[in-house]
Amino acid sequence: MKNRTNNFIISLFIAIGVIPFAAAFVYALLYSFGIIGIANDGFTTAFWSAVWSSGTFFQSFLYSFSIALVSITLSVGGALWATLKFRKQLEQKFLSFILYLPLAVPGIVTGFFTFQLFSKSGFFSRIGYQMGWISQPSQFPDLVNDVFAFGIVLSFVTMIMPFFLLLFLNVYKNERVEELSVLAQALGANAKQVTQRIFLPILIKKTWVIIVLYFIFLLGAYEVPLILGQESPQMLSVLIIQEIKQYDLDRISEGYVIAVMYTLIVSVAAILLFLPRRKPAYET
Amino acid sequence: MKLSWKPFVLSLAVLLILFPFAYLVLLSLASDWRFPDLFPSYIGLKNWSKILSSETGLLTSFASSLLISLSVAIVSTVSGFLISRAVFYHPKKNTLTLLAYFPYILAPVVFAACLSFFFLKMGLFGNVMGVIIAQFIIAFPYALLFFSSFWNKKVKSYEDLVATLGGNRWQTYIKVLFPLAKGLLLICFFQTFLISWFEYGLTSIIGIGKVQTLTIKVFLFIKEANYYYGALSCCLLIFPPIVLLYFNKRYVFKKLA
């Protein structure tokens, strides 16, 4: 009796949590090999070799990877630094509420706002004009839709740095880093040693799964690069959707090739991250 | 005397955090704000008063966003909680957890693109129900994984205790498990609400522009280069979460104290 209910609930889990993912993956896989799809007629590896030889995927992947890596590094580094320097001040009621505010801003708004500030006719360009640094909008440097993805990285950092700061403050408290630091000092450690041997190892060790998780989220981010990205290369999600939404029917299949590759990569990442019975110490 | 630099950095950080909110409000109040003016030539409630008229459709968007997000948050929190119990007490819980991480980790917009065929076949394309179901599919793994740490040995002991005291399953949930998980349920509700409220890519694909949530509106206005209405929609998008955040955070702190 008890077992039957349990089995029923597990099959519900499979129905909601597993089948859609499996269905989506199989659909994309079949499409990428030409087995299904409006203009496709039977199995072919043409789309795969087309994507493979054009290099679009690898360019896009490398581009997304670099952007995500830079953004995560800056965010985690900044948040660690702020935790180290401003922990006590950030416990004040007003400041702790202020810290939560950025969590209320979605990617699409961040992208929009960054565009408003840094575009050629944006807020900073106007300040530049008023100060006499530039005489017309085109002289303002490319900071959005630019080669170096300045706008995208800036948006990502403003979105996730506050989150990591809150996370680190939380871990700092829960893991009793304060007490351990005092203990280390009593054992003769200086401030630098306390940071290097107590503060950083504990905080990183307790949160690295979440850091990797956010890296993967950034890898697949959509709204921000959609607003602030350039023509080419594009971040993965933007590229995939652009290809799938094409009128050129061959390109749709190629879009699914990229979707399959992307899904495989994040799935392998998920397996590596979560299979060896490691749970994130802090639920996000 | 050494002058501390910390207060300056902190004040600057506070200003930087508050600046976007102020700027967006200002932009939503503005019109005719051309380069190189630092301030708009018009500041007033003109745009906001338009919300009340149906011309922009923002009020409808707000209502449908609210309907979608509340449905997604309630359904995914409750089902996530109930189903996570069976999953995390299961002997194969590691494998099941891993399966839940796949949809969790995949970009929703790519997920939606690969699922859209099935939604089309089931008549769930371009309607509110379809968007709710699609968002539920991505919010559910989050909710499920969220409760993983709740189902520990101690909670199992509580369940056993209630059983030996004569309580049935229903009573166990109502009288013990829900009260014990109250704080977590609230946070999960809040988070899944936000996942839905902020969702753009998946909604745009499954809703095909017919289901116009606020994020869809923001993007439409950006495309039209109508930044004033864009900012206005941003304000509508941001302020409900801030209100929720205020209450949610206060609640969490009270529990911790």
Add this chain to the structure above:
Amino acid sequence: MFLEIQNIVKNFGQEQVVKNLSFSLDAKKTLSILGKSGCGKTTMLKTIGGLLSPDSGSIRLNGEDITHKKPEKRNIVYLYQEDLLFPHLNAFENIAFGLRLKNIPKSIITDRVNHMLKSLELENQSQKMPNQLSGGQRQRVSFGRAIITNPSLLLLDEPFGSLDAGTRHRMQGLFKNLSKEFEISSLFVTHDLKEAVLMGDEIGFMQAGNLKVYTDKNEFIADPETGVEEEIKFWGALAGLEKNVDLKKH
């Protein structure tokens, strides 16, 4: 016999945790069971309470076969070492919990809970939340919560294990009184030799999944396995030593 356990076996994978367990207990009696951690006593109690199902064997309570009955229908309460008070309910509501499950009229619940609070010497603590109570008080509330449902059998798994010596001593006395007042039948598991002797009408000794029940306390004391003899030797030797020291002083 009131409780009859026959040939209970319980395995976890390859490991046989409870081996061919058979014993019986009279009504209104306490059987204390001495055993080190890992000897299978918790598994035994959980099996009797219905929280684990045995691989073979039978359990009869008051003449009825309850081997396959659901825990909530057995009227057997299992108490953990941890007090497990419901953190969202105050002391009064914690004690009333089992009664509320049974839809008993409110006025009767109030009377019975107040009576119980008095027996537990907790009259002034009724409105306090669990985190405002001391360890001993919490354990008393936990007892009250179990006893008030009038269980046929009470299973106690190291109930005083987390208490300090003084509190533990007081709780032992209190439990004796409660047992008498509410006519409780119970299995009392402990790893404390003295507690086992003090609490039980009968004594059993559990080792590596086997339980041996002694007919009287002398037999228990005489068995070298239980460690009583060793204890006596230790204190005897110490007392002898003290005597010697005293003699030398003079």
